[in-house]
Amino acid sequence: DSMPLLWGSATQLIITLFFSFFNPQVVNGIEIYSMKIDSKVTSRFARNVITSRAVNRGNVHKEVFFDVELPKTAFITNFSMTIDGVTYPGYIKEKEAAKQEYEKAVSKGQTAGLVKASGRKTEKFTVSVNIAAASKVTFELTYEELLKRQFGKYEMFIKVKPKQLVKDFEIDISIFEPQGITELEAEGTFITNDLQNVIKKTFSDKKGHISFKPTLDQQRTCANCSQSLLDGDFTVKYDVKRTTPDNLQIVNGYFVHFFAPTNLPQLPKNIIFVIDISGSMSGREIEQTREALLKILDDIRDDDFFNFILFGSDVHTWKEKLIKATPENLDEARKFVRGIDTEGMTNLYGGMMKGIEILNAAHEEKFVPKRSASIIIMLTDGQPNVGISNTEDIRTHVKKAIEGKYPLYNLGFGYGVDYGFLEKMALENKGLARRIYPDSDSALQLQGFYDEVSNPMLMDVELHYPENEISGLTKNSFKHFYDGSEIVVAGRFADINQNSLTVDVKGEGANDVLSFTTQQDAEQTAKAFQEQEYIFGDYIERLWAYLTIEQLLEKRTAATGEEKENLTAEVLDLSLKYKFVTPLTSMVVTKPEDYDNQAGIADKTTEGIDIFTVFIPPSQNSVDGDPHFIISVPQKEDAICFNINEKPGDVLSLINDPVTGITVNGELIGDKRANSDANSQNTYFGKLGIANKYLNLKVTVTSEKITIQNGNEKTAFTWLDSVTLQQEGLTLIINKEKNLVLSMGDGASFVIVLHQVWKKHPLHQDFLGLYTLKSHKLSEQTHGLLGQFFHPIDFTILEIHPGSDPKKPDATMIIKNKELTVTRGWQKDYRKDPKHGIDIPCWFVHNNGAGLVDGVHTDYLVSSLF
Numbered sequence: 001d002s003m004p005l006l007w008g009s010a011t012q013l014i015i016t017l018f019f020s021f022f023n024p025q026v027v028n029g030i031e032i033y034s035m036k037i038d039s040k041v042t043s044r045f046a047r048n049v050i051t052s053r054a055v056n057r058g059n060v061h062k063e064v065f066f067d068v069e070l071p072k073t074a075f076i077t078n079f080s081m082t083i084d085g086v087t088y089p090g091y092i093k094e095k096e097a098a099k100q101e102y103e104k105a106v107s108k109g110q111t112a113g114l115v116k117a118s119g120r121k122t123e124k125f126t127v128s129v130n131i132a133a134a135s136k137v138t139f140e141l142t143y144e145e146l147l148k149r150q151f152g153k154y155e156m157f158i159k160v161k162p163k164q165l166v167k168d169f170e171i172d173i174s175i176f177e178p179q180g181i182t183e184l185e186a187e188g189t190f191i192t193n194d195l196q197n198v199i200k201k202t203f204s205d206k207k208g209h210i211s212f213k214p215t216l217d218q219q220r221t222c223a224n225c226s227q228s229l230l231d232g233d234f235t236v237k238y239d240v241k242r243t244t245p246d247n248l249q250i251v252n253g254y255f256v257h258f259f260a261p262t263n264l265p266q267l268p269k270n271i272i273f274v275i276d277i278s279g280s281m282s283g284r285e286i287e288q289t290r291e292a293l294l295k296i297l298d299d300i301r302d303d304d305f306f307n308f309i310l311f312g313s314d315v316h317t318w319k320e321k322l323i324k325a326t327p328e329n330l331d332e333a334r335k336f337v338r339g340i341d342t343e344g345m346t347n348l349y350g351g352m353m354k355g356i357e358i359l360n361a362a363h364e365e366k367f368v369p370k371r372s373a374s375i376i377i378m379l380t381d382g383q384p385n386v387g388i389s390n391t392e393d394i395r396t397h398v399k400k401a402i403e404g405k406y407p408l409y410n411l412g413f414g415y416g417v418d419y420g421f422l423e424k425m426a427l428e429n430k431g432l433a434r435r436i437y438p439d440s441d442s443a444l445q446l447q448g449f450y451d452e453v454s455n456p457m458l459m460d461v462e463l464h465y466p467e468n469e470i471s472g473l474t475k476n477s478f479k480h481f482y483d484g485s486e487i488v489v490a491g492r493f494a495d496i497n498q499n500s501l502t503v504d505v506k507g508e509g510a511n512d513v514l515s516f517t518t519q520q521d522a523e524q525t526a527k528a529f530q531e532q533e534y535i536f537g538d539y540i541e542r543l544w545a546y547l548t549i550e551q552l553l554e555k556r557t558a559a560t561g562e563e564k565e566n567l568t569a570e571v572l573d574l575s576l577k578y579k580f581v582t583p584l585t586s587m588v589v590t591k592p593e594d595y596d597n598q599a600g601i602a603d604k605t606t607e608g609i610d611i612f613t614v615f616i617p618p619s620q621n622s623v624d625g626d627p628h629f630i631i632s633v634p635q636k637e638d639a640i641c642f643n644i645n646e647k648p649g650d651v652l653s654l655i656n657d658p659v660t661g662i663t664v665n666g667e668l669i670g671d672k673r674a675n676s677d678a679n680s681q682n683t684y685f686g687k688l689g690i691a692n693k694y695l696n697l698k699v700t701v702t703s704e705k706i707t708i709q710n711g712n713e714k715t716a717f718t719w720l721d722s723v724t725l726q727q728e729g730l731t732l733i734i735n736k737e738k739n740l741v742l743s744m745g746d747g748a749s750f751v752i753v754l755h756q757v758w759k760k761h762p763l764h765q766d767f768l769g770l771y772t773l774k775s776h777k778l779s780e781q782t783h784g785l786l787g788q789f790f791h792p793i794d795f796t797i798l799e800i801h802p803g804s805d806p807k808k809p810d811a812t813m814i815i816k817n818k819e820l821t822v823t824r825g826w827q828k829d830y831r832k833d834p835k836h837g838i839d840i841p842c843w844f845v846h847n848n849g850a851g852l853v854d855g856v857h858t859d860y861l862v863s864s865l866f
């Protein structure tokens, strides 16, 4: 009887820091005794398997986290958990959440907080499982990606952060490249001089191998320290031999074609920089922009043409035309750049159109060389609000003005940009969008992007495959080919028995046309692959599927209506067939635990940044029903319970943590008709208020709606919504008409259960229950009717004897140095079965918890929900 868990994409383990004095490898009772990262690369296609093995050395149940960071460009393809020898596999499913609601929530969640949740290059995957004392768990995660060539090298990036010393730690990478490997580097940001020779690196001809296997002592930050210095990025870079400009491989009815000619002269380029100088760019951003532009001016070649367009409320152009990069002009440009200052609002439309107009004029007047590459680079940190501010309209005008003649590169600076808009606009104009992260190296990020597109070698590259022989061809025409990069095209033969292919390749170079024909057959490929043992056979097919999905997703970004639906169907179909976790699929694992309300969701958006998984351990304490409180006492495997009887309209303080700033208060409602006997008046929670004063966040939950107030911004959902929302300091999942899971700040989590009664019930009305999870994330100073029991509490039971109810014996409980008379009974836990609940045996403390709660229960009445 277990619940399915969902998640999306996924690398490293985070365990709360809490040192065991006996064994420094045991953190919070958990020892990760083995962690292996195994990568196999065949023709740029990488399959990585991360295996982590842990054992619970404590004497109680413990939560074990598997928390890894993956490259954003990777797709998870498998995940499994093995607990005490039993494997729980993951399987890929269509993302079932109502898509619109989901996208609405996700788009709202795309804030600073979200981006912070994952790194620049990575996204997080977290899973946790509760395992019994002395039990073992193995997590195994597989992901695949196509390594891209940049600046003349393929780069593979592995995030390493075990957070504790691991007895058996290993990174093992095998590379097979049929063209032959020319160089192989491996480095880690955490590698010290001592660790340098722990990296073993060899390569010869087609094979490369890297192994990194530090001993326990080599992992220590100092001789006797128990902290691990493995924390950072491990990067592998390599390149392959290029005796021909391209390389074609054919296996089992699929082909892949790599194209990266070398030693071609560069094309002169015509670059328009369209730069946002609106008020929001003030300070650091404009300074870094100036710095980057000055560096870029140093790199502009003397046969290039360029110009600057600045947009604030108005549009300013440096020159009315494109200007040749003579030394004098560059000097003048430097003066101009140093003088750039911020001004007013964001007339992005005006800036873009002016830039296109100048570039168009240069081409019409044949002012720039015929064989030259034109590029528009736009940088903004905001959203258009002057001129035309409707982003759809801007896109329409821009697309019409550019007409596919030049690629548009949009750089989004910081978190205030409408990145979706920038991405759509760039993609529909043969370019791409990039984020520039606000940091000390923002200027370097800008320059780095420029470097990628500053060396065009070919224009209008076309790779022609015989149309009638091929199906499922990936993109085969490219506006520009930049030095140091690589063009990859893959496809499928219409007849799977076909085993040879002839391709015509053509591109416009600086001096003349590059044109040649390539021929290849499966036998030649097989020969080139003779010595390799791994993922041979289906790697081209998977590479093809990866590339196809990636490109369809890009296309889908800017598509609408039926075209978008068709693209969605196509991506979904391929993702399911090849088992890739993409923005349209989730991975589901049936979790082996015997408790409910576990919601694990991780989703990959098109931007690929909001992967998050919320797995929820068993509830510790709760309040539900009329209201009854259940306080679990794990070391006794037992519980204490009590009721609070107050009047409708009263507000009770349930949790109050002065350190994290988190409070939870509940407002009571009564039955529809007041009971004449005030003492037997039933009350329930009709409204809960959860706040974090440090994050200026208030969440109000009633039986009808959920309102989130973030500063002055209000968002409301109803219980009919299925929502996953992640924003700074808050994760909220609404499981339609059932419950909502809310994590705040550092991870303190709550589940609120909705109890719906029959609408026409003469007496009862809908009400709410509150279950706390991860209460260890709250501070020692936490108080409130529930909160005070987050600290360990113990009791002793003496003298069990018959009570007034023959089925419920009484006893004496020694707790907090007091003797209380308690009654054995049951209270309902409604998480699993909101209608009937499950009976939880507990010791009932009479008279509103007198003697158990600090002070008297009326001390906990507060004046309002917040």
Ligand SMILES: *[C@@H]1O[C@H](CO)[C@@H](O)[C@H](O)[C@H]1NC(C)=O
Binding pocket: 078, 079, 080, 087, 089, 140, 579
């Ligand atoms: C996923 O991993 C598990 C555990 O290694 C394995 O048994 C299973 O075959 C894998 N599934 C796929 C589709 O590769």
Ligand SMILES: *[C@@H]1O[C@H](CO)[C@@H](O)[C@H](O)[C@H]1NC(C)=O
Binding pocket: 223, 224
């Ligand atoms: C490490 O601990 C051992 C045993 O406590 C001690 O003998 C040794 O001197 C310590 N070494 C350092 C470098 O502190």
Ligand SMILES: *[C@@H]1O[C@H](CO)[C@@H](O)[C@H](O)[C@H]1NC(C)=O
Binding pocket: 562, 563, 566
């Ligand atoms: C979508 O797919 C259907 C069925 O294959 C096809 O008839 C239709 O033309 C497609 N529409 C678009 C806009 O591609």
